[in-house]
Amino acid sequence: MTEKFPIEEVRAHFPALQISDKDQVFPIYFDGPGGTQMTQPCIDRMLEYITTGMANLHGTFSTSEKTDRLLEEAKWAVADLLNCSAEEVACGQNMTSLAFQVSQSLRKYLEQGDEIIVTQLDHRANVDPWIHLAKETGATVKFIPVDKEKLVLNTEKLDKLITEKTKLVAIGISSNLTGTVTNVKPIFDLAKKVGALTIVDAVHAVPHFSVDFQELDCDILFCSAYKFFGPHLGIAVIKKELFEELPVAKLQPAPNEIPYKLETGTQNHEAIAGLCGAIHFIESLGTGERRRHRLISGMEAIEAHEQVLVSKLENFLKEIPEVTLYRASENVKKTPTFSFRIKGIHSREATEFFAKKYNLCIADGHFYASTMAEVFPVMESGGWIRIGFAPYNTLEEIEVFKKALKDLIAMKL
Template sequence: MKKDLFPIDEVRAKFPALNFQDQDQVFPVYFDGPGGTQMVQACIDRMLEYIETGIANLHGSFSTSVKTDALLAEAREAVGDLLNCAANEVAFGQNMTSLAFQVSHSLRPLLQKGDEVVVTQLDHRANVDPWIHLAKETGAIVKFIPVDKEKLVLDLSHLDNIINNKTKVVAIGLSSNLTGTVSDAKRIFKAAKKVNAITIADAVHAVPHFLIDKQELGSDILFCSAYKFFGPHLGIAAIEKGLFERLEIPKLQPAPNEIPYRLETGTQNHEAIAGLCGAISFIENLGSGKDRRERLRSGMLAIETHEQELMESLESFLLATPEVTLYRASKEVPRTPTFAFRIDGIHSRDATAFFAEKFNLCIADGHFYAATMAEVFPVMETGGWIRIGFAPYNTLEEIEIFKKALKELLILKSRE
């Protein structure tokens, strides 16, 4: 799909929040996609359909229970096509963080004192702290893959020393929720597999922007969150069958112990799972092809192409603004449309408050749980970073509003 053929008006029409005016009759501009996208109409419709036609728990003989069983099977198949994994490897939960801690607890029998766990400085702490906790519980040692402060990528120059025969777990983010950097997961996981380490991928920030292939990555465990790709607040874990069956997961004695149910302790959020199906169908319907995986591939390519145009517009502007310090890898590095920056002499919360109050721009500030990065780059005294992240419903016209807002903010600052 050529970038000028992306059906932006049709896409925007599918997100009801974009048509909702605030109390001043102004439409918000949602630049906070990395914190959670707006919900697509197909997701809302599927949630309401499930609720309005009768809800039930699983494994009953009556119609609404049979419907719920079918819904979960449909959702697992859809996620399997989205991530390229088997449907019975897909489990649902409260959110990515809760699932990660649950899995980390279940990995304890596989580690012992002196083993090593590898995480990174670039990641959201949801893909760091569960594995640090695992290390504390087992007496393992934690190693960090450092970030290159100049290039804003993971420094893999000493990877052979960081990952060695003592390494048992390697956890990395596929894409930074702060800088947008897409890490070289294949290379890292290849090194991990050479020493038979368990490979864990945080794909929360990646799934909304490019097609994931869990098999090609070499990922044993992969996490993502539906609310980051136009769906409900719902966590997803995809775990390789052989490993999944080995995990010792605390459960109620009569509850199913086969995968994937063994990770789904208690009753799941069935209406959210219905919404997930709608969110995936939105991506699928942007594409074309003979099967769902092919249509998802085509749909994600359309999203990437559109977001690339948005990235180029904002990046060139930020780089040309002397008062802005942009924390972003070079164009030679694959990146998602996520921008972290600071403005000289202006507290980040003051800036985002100005953007919100004067221009109704939804822009976040802080460390965004990439807290290790906030130690590597000591930024919290001035409120951390300002972050703009795009979704497929964003437009070049909205970026122009931001450019105007930043220029006005800088003029006000110069008059002080």
């Protein structure tokens, strides 16, 4: 364990880690890529909002004024987390719903014969909204392929994929399947040369390392609060100049200014309160004079801790002959996410064994990275088994998994 990372203090911030089941065995949460546990500051802020009076916006009374302030507070918190402007931040049901909503607003930018670029590596939430957009506008969709050996995007023919016809390029920063972190800058540089819009899926990135909207210089970024210790809530960040001109479908009396025009209907105010608490938790792990600095520092502490865990699990999985690990090489940046298969064992059978015998929360399937499940035809055996770390995971928990995997293989052979 890293010397400076306060693992016991961190774990104490997560009530779910303190609850044991009927067998008095505490669950071990290795399902972070699917959604992390909720931190106490998030819960506290949600309860505070709910129990001290709820109201809708723009009233003259105190609870309405409190809700107005809450929404502004949340936008400023996200702005510091992602290094964007508060007026560029909109919240919604989830990342997928926001992506479909935004895709409809982009229809005026495409026409018959235009091209959209997506990737084989991505979660379908950053693929299907743009495929639907292409169907509605007559555009064509092209995929940046994955290198099956290296498990990174194959960008060798990128200059042939991105052409004068390209109008939109959507890339995920990090794969929720392999953990591969993609350097989107050179791809977006090519896209900008031909005037294409650039879209980032940062859902799997934000929980693991500091993401900088200005540095990415993309037009649109999506992420999800429940992946970084918060509530089920989606976040869209849209560059101001683009956001202001987007023709968003909304009710006639609803605000037309950004970012409110994208936030159709009454928002989930208690979840937005929880978002503030989740960001505060990350901030509490860091140091610095400004919140942005504390958030960067906090994410660096999380990343360092998770990399210690990574080294212990990755080496172990590579040494098991029955295990096929789908992970890029050491020189490729990756999140602490491991997808693998076990020879002769259906993935659902494996995760059921881990859950029932060891109370390990480990997922199986394609995790909505279903294009990858076509590139690597794995679904006949249940897809992949996936372990993903969060800052509350420990070396001791990895040892429990090691024993569980050895027991499973020994039992089946």
